[in-house]
Amino acid sequence: xxxxxxxxxxxxxxxxxxxxxxxxxxxxxxxxxxxxxxxxxxxxxxxxxxxxxxxxxxxxxxxxxxxxxxxxxxxxxxxxxxxxxxxxxxxxxxxxxxxxxxxxxxxxxxxxxxxxxxxxxxxxxxxxxxxxxxxxxxxxxxxxxxxxxxxxxxxxxxxxxxxxxxxxxxxxxxxxxxxxxxxxxxxxxxxxxxxxxxxxxxxxxxxxxxxxxxxxxxxxxxxxxxxxxxxxxxxxxxxxxxxxxxxxxxxxxxxxxxxxxxxxxxxxxxxxxxxxxxxxxxxxxxxxxxxxxxxxxxxxxxxxxxxxxxxxxxxxxxxxxxxxxxxxxxxxxxxxxxxxxxxxxxxxxxxxxxxxxxxxxxxxxxxxxxxxxxxxxxxxxxxxxxxxxxxxxxxxxxxxxxxxxxxxxxxxxxxxxxxxxxxxxxxxxxxxxxxxxxxxxxx
Amino acid sequence: xxxxxxxxxxxxxxxxxxxxxxxxxxxxxxxxxxxxxxxxxxxxxxxxxxxxxxxxxxxxxxxxxxxxxxxxxxxxxxxxxxxxxxxxxxxxxxxxxxxxxxxxxxxxxxxxxxxxxxxxxxxxxxxxxxxxxxxxxxxxxxxxxxxxxxxxxxxxxxxxxxxxxxxxxxxxxxxxxxxxxxxxxxxxxxxxxxxxxxxxxxxxxxxxxxxxxxxxxxxxxxxxxxxxxxxxxxxxxxxxxxxxxxxxxxxxxxxxxxxxxxxxxxxxxxxxxxxxxxxxxxxxxxxxxxxxxxxxxxxxxxxxxxxxxxxxxxx
Numbered sequence: 001x002x003x004x005x006x007x008x009x010x011x012x013x014x015x016x017x018x019x020x021x022x023x024x025x026x027x028x029x030x031x032x033x034x035x036x037x038x039x040x041x042x043x044x045x046x047x048x049x050x051x052x053x054x055x056x057x058x059x060x061x062x063x064x065x066x067x068x069x070x071x072x073x074x075x076x077x078x079x080x081x082x083x084x085x086x087x088x089x090x091x092x093x094x095x096x097x098x099x100x101x102x103x104x105x106x107x108x109x110x111x112x113x114x115x116x117x118x119x120x121x122x123x124x125x126x127x128x129x130x131x132x133x134x135x136x137x138x139x140x141x142x143x144x145x146x147x148x149x150x151x152x153x154x155x156x157x158x159x160x161x162x163x164x165x166x167x168x169x170x171x172x173x174x175x176x177x178x179x180x181x182x183x184x185x186x187x188x189x190x191x192x193x194x195x196x197x198x199x200x201x202x203x204x205x206x207x208x209x210x211x212x213x214x215x216x217x218x219x220x221x222x223x224x225x226x227x228x229x230x231x232x233x234x235x236x237x238x239x240x241x242x243x244x245x246x247x248x249x250x251x252x253x254x255x256x257x258x259x260x261x262x263x264x265x266x267x268x269x270x271x272x273x274x275x276x277x278x279x280x281x282x283x284x285x286x287x288x289x290x291x292x293x294x295x296x297x298x299x300x301x302x303x304x305x306x307x308x309x310x311x312x313x314x315x316x317x318x319x320x321x322x323x324x325x326x327x328x329x330x331x332x333x334x335x336x337x338x339x340x341x342x343x344x345x346x347x348x349x350x351x352x353x354x355x356x357x358x359x360x361x362x363x364x365x366x367x368x369x370x371x372x373x374x375x376x377x378x379x380x381x382x383x384x385x386x387x388x389x390x391x392x393x394x395x396x397x398x399x400x401x402x403x404x405x406x407x408x409x410x411x412x413x414x415x416x417x418x419x420x421x422x423x424x425x426x427x428x429x430x431x432x433x434x435x436x437x438x439x440x441x442x443x
Numbered sequence: 444x445x446x447x448x449x450x451x452x453x454x455x456x457x458x459x460x461x462x463x464x465x466x467x468x469x470x471x472x473x474x475x476x477x478x479x480x481x482x483x484x485x486x487x488x489x490x491x492x493x494x495x496x497x498x499x500x501x502x503x504x505x506x507x508x509x510x511x512x513x514x515x516x517x518x519x520x521x522x523x524x525x526x527x528x529x530x531x532x533x534x535x536x537x538x539x540x541x542x543x544x545x546x547x548x549x550x551x552x553x554x555x556x557x558x559x560x561x562x563x564x565x566x567x568x569x570x571x572x573x574x575x576x577x578x579x580x581x582x583x584x585x586x587x588x589x590x591x592x593x594x595x596x597x598x599x600x601x602x603x604x605x606x607x608x609x610x611x612x613x614x615x616x617x618x619x620x621x622x623x624x625x626x627x628x629x630x631x632x633x634x635x636x637x638x639x640x641x642x643x644x645x646x647x648x649x650x651x652x653x654x655x656x657x658x659x660x661x662x663x664x665x666x667x668x669x670x671x672x673x674x675x676x677x678x679x680x681x682x683x684x685x686x687x688x689x690x691x692x693x694x695x696x697x698x699x700x701x702x703x704x705x706x707x708x709x710x711x712x713x714x715x716x717x718x719x720x721x722x723x724x725x726x727x728x729x730x731x732x733x734x735x736x737x738x739x740x741x742x743x744x745x746x747x748x749x750x751x752x753x754x755x756x757x758x
Contacts, residue, residue, distance in 0.1 A: 070722060077506045077725075099507055198611075208705040263593040266617035266706050281594075398507070402724035409528075409708060417619050417707025439502075 029057040030339050033072055033083035034326075036062035037270075038294050039143055042359040049355070050346050056339050065270065066210055069401070076101040076331070084334040085343055087142050087326045090126045095398035096329065097130035102138040103330040108341055109137060114348045120144060122391045123364040127327030132396065139327025140344050141364035143290070146387040147219045147322040149182075150277060150295055151175060151284045153307035155194055164188075175309035179220060179252060182284070182312050186260030189283035201260030202284040203276040204253075206416055207269035213415060214394065214407040216286060217253045219322040222392045223314030224249025235437050242426035249314065250422040254415045266416045277301060288324040289387065292380040293360040308383035310390070323391035325362065399436050406432035499732035506725040519732035529733070531708065532716040538623065539630075539712055540691045544684055546631045551638025552680060556672075558639070559646045569643075576636040584700025587629045591615040591701075619709050622702050626710055630697055634690075638683040645679025646672065678756045685748055692741050713737055 032047070034040050040062045047058040061082060063071045069089065075082055076096065088096060096102045105128075109116070116124045116137060123141035130138055155161065156173050165173040169184050176182040186201025193199075205216025218226070225245025230236035240246075257265075262281050265272070270287055274294070277285040278301055296302045311321035328347060330340040346352060353365040357377070362384065363369060375382040395403045407429055414425035437443045467475070499519055503512045523529050558569050575583070590598040599610035615625040649671065657667050695714040698704060704711035704719075717737065721730035 073506060073725075074722075077508065079508075095506060099509060207703075208707075209699075209703040263611040264591075264614050264617050266614070267703060401506070402726065405719055405724050412705055413707035416617070416705060417709055419619075419707050 028055065028336070028339060029059050030084045030336055030343060031059045031061055031082060032085040032087070032328075032343075033061045033063075033075070034087040035068045036064045037290065039290050039361050042356070042361045045359055046352065046356055046361065047343075049352070050343060053346065054339075054342060056342065058343075069210065073401075076333075079333045081331075081333050081335065083331045084336045084340045085328060086331050087328050088139070089326055090323060091394055091396050091400040091404070093127065093130045093138055093327070094396045094400065097136070097138045098398045100332055103332050103337060103341075105137045105140065105330070105344070106135070108344070112345050112348075114140070114345070118366055120364045120366060120369060120388055122323065122388060123325065123327075126323045126391065126393050126396075127325060127364070130396065139329040140348055141325075142328040142347070143325045144362040144364040144369075144384075144388055145288045145290050145324030145326075146384070146391050147215060147286060147311060147324065148289050148292075148383055148387045149175075149284055149286055149309050149311065150292065151307050151309065152280075152282075152301065152305060154305040155189070155199075155283055156307070158194075161188075175307060176312050178313045178315075179223065180315070183252070183256055183260065186256065186284060190260045195280075197280060199280065200262040200276075200282050202256065202286065203265065203268060203273045203282045204256060204261060204286045205269055205273070206257060206261070206265060206412070207267050207272075208408060208412045208416070209267075210269070211394075211404055211408065212267075212269035213411045214404060215322050215324075217250060217407075217411045217415065218392075218394065219286065219311055220253045220256075220314075221246055221249040222320035222322070223311065223318050224252065225314065225316065225318060228395065235434075235443050237430045237433055241430050241433065242423065245314075245316075246426055247422045250411070250414065250425060253411075254418075254422065257415050289362065289380065289384050290324070292384070293378070296379060306379075308380045310383055310386045320390050320392045321387050323393040325364075397437075397440075397442075399440050402436050403433055406436065495731040495734055498728050499735050501728045503728045503731075504725050505727045515728065519729050520736070522729065523733050523736060528708070529713075529716065532711050532713045535623070535708075535710065536692060536694075536712040536714075539627065539694065539710075540688060542627045543630045543634070543691050544687055546627065547635045547638045547687055548680060548684060550631065551635045551683065552642045552676075554635065554639040555642035555646055558643055572639060573636045575633045576640075578633070580633070580696040581700065583629060583633050584697050587625075587632075588616070588701055591625055593617075616702055617706055619706055622706055622710050626698055626701055629701065630691065630694070633697075634687060638687060641679050641683040641686075642676060645676035648679075649675045678752060681748075681752045681755060685745065685752065688748070689741060689745060693737075 032043070034043070040060070044058075044060055047060075051057055069092075072083070072086060072088065073092070073095075074080075076086075077099075086102075088102075093102075097104075108114075116128065116135070119128075119141045123144050124137075125132055127141045128137045128139045130136055156175075162173045165185075165188055168188065171181070173185065173188075176185055182202070188201075189199055190201040191198055205212040205219075207213055225243060226249055227240040227243070227246075228237070230240055261268075262276055265276070268276070270291065273285050273287045274291050276282045277287075277295060278298055280301060292308060295306055298306075311319065313319040328344060330337055330344065334340055347356075348365075350365060350367045353363040353368045354371075357363040357368055357374075368374065369385060369388075375385065394400065394407075397403065410425045410429045410432070413419045414422060420428075434443065500514055500516060501512050502515055504510065554572060558565055558572075578586075587598075590596045593599050593611045593614050596610070598615065599613040602608065602613050603610040613621075615621045653671055653675075654667060657671060662670065693714050694712055695718065698710055698712055698715055699718075702710045704715040713733075714737075717730055717733050720726050720733060
């Protein structure tokens with residue numbers, strides 16, 4: 001009787017103790033929300049160090065890019081508690097700040113001596129500030145990203161192709177520095193037989209559903225002279241969005257799509273681009289730089305076969321590239337804000353940022369990217385640095401979603417479906433965007 | 444005997460309990476049983492409908508919960524009805540509904556008529572024909588996307604084999620003229636068996652003696668088809684058209700998976716426009732008004748159609 005009582009008591013205390021331990025552990029677990037892509041896997045690896053140091057467990061909620069915005073904006077709008085930390089897209093910052101989804105980080109940064117001067121300026125403006133160019137911070141720059149290009153170095157270096165190219169175009173086949181050169185190279189490779197396979201010129205963004213074609217077309221339009229608004233008068237778009245130069249840029253993008261993309265590439269974005277390059281279909285490939293570490297490691301097209309170049313210059317020598325990437329924010333509806341802030345403090349640390357880069361993430365910390373060894377640390381490091389120096393981003397207004405939907409429609413209608421002219425597309429865009437800002441009471 | 448037992452039980456029941464049981468009438472009991480269902484319907488169907496009607500008169504945006512909600516009167520409705528893009532989406536929807544119904548009815552009825560011949564192995568063929576209908580639209584969409592792929596797709600190779608056009612030139616999903624047809628083909632492939640099944644039920648319901656009488660009168664097969672088969676199967680055909688019409692009017696999954704509304708806006712049916720306005724642009728008030736307009740359109744058309752169906756049945 002005595003022994004069975006002891007046994008029962010022992011069991012009961014063991015059960016309650018284990019329940020208490022597991023409760024404590026779960027109470028401290030943080031959930032980080034992000035897109036399901038390669039850098040997210042690197043972050044899982046990196047975050048193990050955080051758990052080791054603090055005892056705070058990390059859970060992750062990763063959603064594919066095509067549903068990323070829908071899923072997490074719904075979560076934020078419904079004041080959900082799923083995410084304690086969120087790595088939200090750069091364009092969300094306006095809406096997230098104005099609607100109170102993110103915790104403002106200024107006081108925290110001051111207290112923890114985290115200075116935004118320590119980060120690449122473009123990433124601070126793009127990922128952290130709202131209103132733009134004011135010292136109001138809602139995120140810590142987490143993942144630097146920008147649209148750049150990869151090319152098949154092995155094809156470019158074939159002597160017979162080099163000779164033929166030089167004879168045809170009068171300059172040496174190599175990474176293009178202007179968009180005209182890029183188109184000439186793309187035309188040269190289009191439907192060419194290489195190693196017994198038909199290959200094509202370039203893979204560019206044409207996706208209709210989310211943001212693809214806008215990210216791609218803007219990448220060209222910026223360097224052709226497109227501007228979102230009158231720099232002296234905010235929200236005045238007539239003559240800037242639809243300037244003659246912008247029209248020429250959009251015409252160029254359509255010409256590139258028509259002449260030099262693989263068959264059926266009418267709905268391509270990041271994944272389709274990577275597939276086209278990896279399967280040896282294209283000579284050049286437009287994509288965000290986050291895809292580069294994976295491509296560099298690829299057995300068929302990586303290593304010595306791949307090269308990287310910065311988005312080329314426009315006809316007047318202007319050179320810009322579409323900003324991608326995200327900052328990490330604390331969700332204001334989280335019950336674990338203190339632990340979430342601990343994670344941000346840990347993530348801002350120089351050693352953590354260095355490891356982040358080594359694992360395949362793109363650090364935005366000056367101490368990492370301005371390190372003298374950085375350009376040689378990876379074959380694509382220099383192209384990434386040069387690209388980050390010329391970035392421009394899409395509207396980050398609270399109405400970014402309708403603004404984006406309007407450009408998606410106008411660009412796809414013209415570039416892919418061939419409806420109307422570039423001028424009509426951009427005039428229509430001015431009309432759509434003006435209406436959206438009028439609805440918002442900004443005009 | 445049974446009545447006597449019931450009376451005995453009633454007499455034996457203690458008075459307080461009997462009073463309680465007597466308190467619930469048959470009608471009350473019926474309400475008690477159906478009230479959970481009614482409450483559920485009110486909560487998930489009726490309340491959202493009235494809420495959407497209310498929202499359709501406002502500028503409410505689900506992604507801006509802190510913003511003041513203004514009453515706009517009929518402005519959302521006016522804007523939708525004056526929006527060129529909305530009318531283009533409605534035309535695309537009408538084109539899609541018309542062709543899918545026409546093809547599905549023609550092929551479905553023909554298949555049903557053939558199956559009804561009861562040839563050897565007809566049960567096997569019936570099951571085989573029904574397979575596409577049993578698949579998930581997500582599977583069908585992805586599966587056909589690969590079939591249409593110009594470089595590796597089987598569909599392009601088959602067409603190329605028949606026509607001599609290089610497969611890479613057969614860009615079903617990228618070509619403005621072909622993209623709408625690519626969706627019509629898939630929807631027809633998937634849902635013709637459904638129409639066939641309903642038509643088959645109609646054909647099997649025609650009494651054999653009518654055909655026997657026609658044969659006595661020396662009516663030709665052609666005459667029997669036009670005077671007996673078709674008129675008697677017509678209510679079933681019309682029912683199939685109604686079901687497919689309603690379904691295809693709100694078609695979303697297949698279009699979203701195959702073309703996403705593209706190229707450009709070539710295949711952007713009304714449901715895709717609605718989804719973009721509601722969950723991408725977050726114009727909740729505007730999209731509620733659009734949803735109400737679509738609801739009224741479908742409801743109105745279905746009502747007219749049901750009246751016609753009843754007339755055909757009464758003939």
